[in-house]
Amino acid sequence: MVVVLLGPPGVGKGTQAVRLVDELTAVHVSTGDLLRAARREGTELGTLAQGFMDRGELVPDDLILDLVKEHLAGIDASTDVMFDGFPRTTDQATGLDAVLEASGRKVNSVVLFEAPDEVLVKRLSGRRSCPECGAVYNAYFSPPVVEDVCDRSGGTLLHRADDEPDTVKRRLQVYLDQTAPLIAFYQDHSAAMTRIGADRDVEAIYADFQVAVTGSTGDVS
Ligand code: ADP
Numbered sequence: 001m002v003v004v005l006l007g008p009p010g011v012g013k014g015t016q017a018v019r020l021v022d023e024l025t026a027v028h029v030s031t032g033d034l035l036r037a038a039r040r041e042g043t044e045l046g047t048l049a050q051g052f053m054d055r056g057e058l059v060p061d062d063l064i065l066d067l068v069k070e071h072l073a074g075i076d077a078s079t080d081v082m083f084d085g086f087p088r089t090t091d092q093a094t095g096l097d098a099v100l101e102a103s104g105r106k107v108n109s110v111v112l113f114e115a116p117d118e119v120l121v122k123r124l125s126g127r128r129s130c131p132e133c134g135a136v137y138n139a140y141f142s143p144p145v146v147e148d149v150c151d152r153s154g155g156t157l158l159h160r161a162d163d164e165p166d167t168v169k170r171r172l173q174v175y176l177d178q179t180a181p182l183i184a185f186y187q188d189h190s191a192a193m194t195r196i197g198a199d200r201d202v203e204a205i206y207a208d209f210q211v212a213v214t215g216s217t218g219d220v221s
């Protein structure tokens with residue numbers, strides 16, 4: 001099974017994906033995470049991607065497709081895969097179809113997460129993470145006890161460069177211009193599409209997400 005998660009930055013795709021792949025023993029493929037890992041490791045791709053990411057722009061399609069192909073080559077074709085933050089353009093989507101077709105697969109299901117822009121701006125511009133233990137906070141919705149200090153590790157919390165307010169606005173515009181056309185692309189595709197309202201409690205979203213991907217809630221084994 002191949003699932004594509006669509007939706008604007010800050011809508012919570014990643015949070016939901018990490019939890020469900022754990023239950024399903026599927027693989028989570030987040031191009032944002034792969035790019036941030038490449039930056040940390042100082043690879044050529046990481047260096048090339050840095051400027052685009054910090055400006056809130058998309059990394060060029062050819063770099064992204066090479067990254068995804070290389071990553072998929074290390075995953076058995078029988079493994080369920082959940083793509084998060086990829087594809088982000090129609091060229092990436094047609095590129096993904098070609099890669100999957102080569103191993104007799106296709107995108108089976110698309111889940112579209114939706115929330116109003118003002119919610120997304122608040123979630124992203126308030127996001128803080130701990131570089132030591134990976135804990136994530138939100139200055140508006142789930143602040144640490146002491147401002148900018150991790151409750152768990154005592155580390156100083158960081159704000160992602162692309163979560164600065166102006167860059168957040170740019171990312172939302174880029175989503176509308178370049179990624180939202182994928183909704184029509186996948187409606188014309190043989191994959192099933194489910195829309196999920198993501199301006200709700202994490203648990204309520206998760207229940208709908210489980211049904212969209214597995215057809216049932218609770219025990220999905
Ligand atoms: P978000 O969904 O919150 O924007 P991501 O972690 O998915 O965060 O992506 C962060 C940045 O990484 C994007 O703004 C973009 O620069 C780059 N990026 C991630 N995935 C892709 C992709 N599929 N195509 C192009 N750029 C990407």
